[in-house]
Amino acid sequence: MQYNEHLGDVETFVEKNQKLVWKCVQQYKMVARTKCIELEELFQIGMIGMLKAYEKYDPSKFENVNNFTTYGVPMIHGEILRFLRDFYPVRVPRGKMELLRKIRCAGMMNLSAQEIAEHFDVSEKEVEQALEMRYVEQVQSMDAEIIDYENKEITLHDKISVSADYTGVFVYDFLKSLSEREQTIIEMRTWDATQVEIAQAVGIGQVQVSRMLTRIKNKYLAYCNGETVSPAIELQRKVTRERYEIMAAEGRSNKEIAQEFGCHIKTLKHHQRKWKQAEQAVDLYEATV
Incomplete structure (x- = not known):
C-alpha cells in the first residue's frame, strides 16, 4: 500500500478527495460531450493526476505550497488536459459544417432548431447536429485571419494576449516545445x-500568468520564424507510426525500435498510447456521424 507521510495512506486519501477530482472534471463537461467522452472516464483520468500528486507531494520541498489542493489541482487539470488534447477527432463532417456556416451567415444562430429547419428545408435533427459542431475543436493555423468582436481582422496568435476566446487552437508541435x-x-x-482562474490552479499570481502568456506568444513567433526547434519536436517528427510498424513487421522488439529512434522505451510506449487514442477518437467520432 502506498503511503505519503504528509497525506496518510492512499486509500483513505483517495476516499476523502474524490470530490476534489469531480470539481475539476465538471469544468470540462461541454468538451467531454462534444468528444463523446463520459465524465466518469475524465474522472478516472483526473484520479491519475491526483495520485501522481499524492506520490510527489512534500510541502518541505516546495515554495508557496501550504496544502495539497494548491499542489494537486494543477496536476489534476494537467492530466485531464493532456488526455483531451490527445483525444482529438481528426475529421469533421463537411455537410454539418456547411449547414452551420449557412446558419451563421443568415444570422439565425439564436433561432430555434424548428425555425432554422423550416428556413433551410432540412430536419430539426440535422440542425441540432450542425449547431453542435460549433463546439467541436478544429485545428487552425495560428496565423489564420479571424474577425474579433470589434469586426477587426486579427490572427489567432494575437488572441493569446487580447482575449480568452480562442477555443480550438492546437499547434501540437509548438505545445510540445513548452514546459509542462x-x-x-x-x-x-x-x-x-x-x-485569475489559471493563477489559482497553477499556484502563481495573475500578473505572472499574464507575463507567461506574453512569453509564450514570443516563443510562438520565434517558432514560426524557424528560430527554435526543440529536441521534443525533432523526436516527435522522427517517431512516426509508419516507421514503427515497418520495424515491428521486421520482428524487432520495442527495446530495439526505441534504440533505433534514439529514445527511451517509455517514450515509445507514450507514442503508442497516443496512436491508440487517435484510433479510438476516430472510431468514436465516426460512430456519431
Whole structure:
C-alpha cells in the first residue's frame, strides 16, 4: 500500500478527495460531450493526476505550497488536459459544417432548431447536429485571419494576449516545445479559463500568468520564424507510426525500435498510447456521424 507521510495512506486519501477530482472534471463537461467522452472516464483520468500528486507531494520541498489542493489541482487539470488534447477527432463532417456556416451567415444562430429547419428545408435533427459542431475543436493555423468582436481582422496568435476566446487552437508541435506549466496555462486558457482562474490552479499570481502568456506568444513567433526547434519536436517528427510498424513487421522488439529512434522505451510506449487514442477518437467520432 502506498503511503505519503504528509497525506496518510492512499486509500483513505483517495476516499476523502474524490470530490476534489469531480470539481475539476465538471469544468470540462461541454468538451467531454462534444468528444463523446463520459465524465466518469475524465474522472478516472483526473484520479491519475491526483495520485501522481499524492506520490510527489512534500510541502518541505516546495515554495508557496501550504496544502495539497494548491499542489494537486494543477496536476489534476494537467492530466485531464493532456488526455483531451490527445483525444482529438481528426475529421469533421463537411455537410454539418456547411449547414452551420449557412446558419451563421443568415444570422439565425439564436433561432430555434424548428425555425432554422423550416428556413433551410432540412430536419430539426440535422440542425441540432450542425449547431453542435460549433463546439467541436478544429485545428487552425495560428496565423489564420479571424474577425474579433470589434469586426477587426486579427490572427489567432494575437488572441493569446487580447482575449480568452480562442477555443480550438492546437499547434501540437509548438505545445510540445513548452514546459509542462506553460502547456497547462495555454491549454486552460484555451478552455476559456480566466487569468485569475489559471493563477489559482497553477499556484502563481495573475500578473505572472499574464507575463507567461506574453512569453509564450514570443516563443510562438520565434517558432514560426524557424528560430527554435526543440529536441521534443525533432523526436516527435522522427517517431512516426509508419516507421514503427515497418520495424515491428521486421520482428524487432520495442527495446530495439526505441534504440533505433534514439529514445527511451517509455517514450515509445507514450507514442503508442497516443496512436491508440487517435484510433479510438476516430472510431468514436465516426460512430456519431
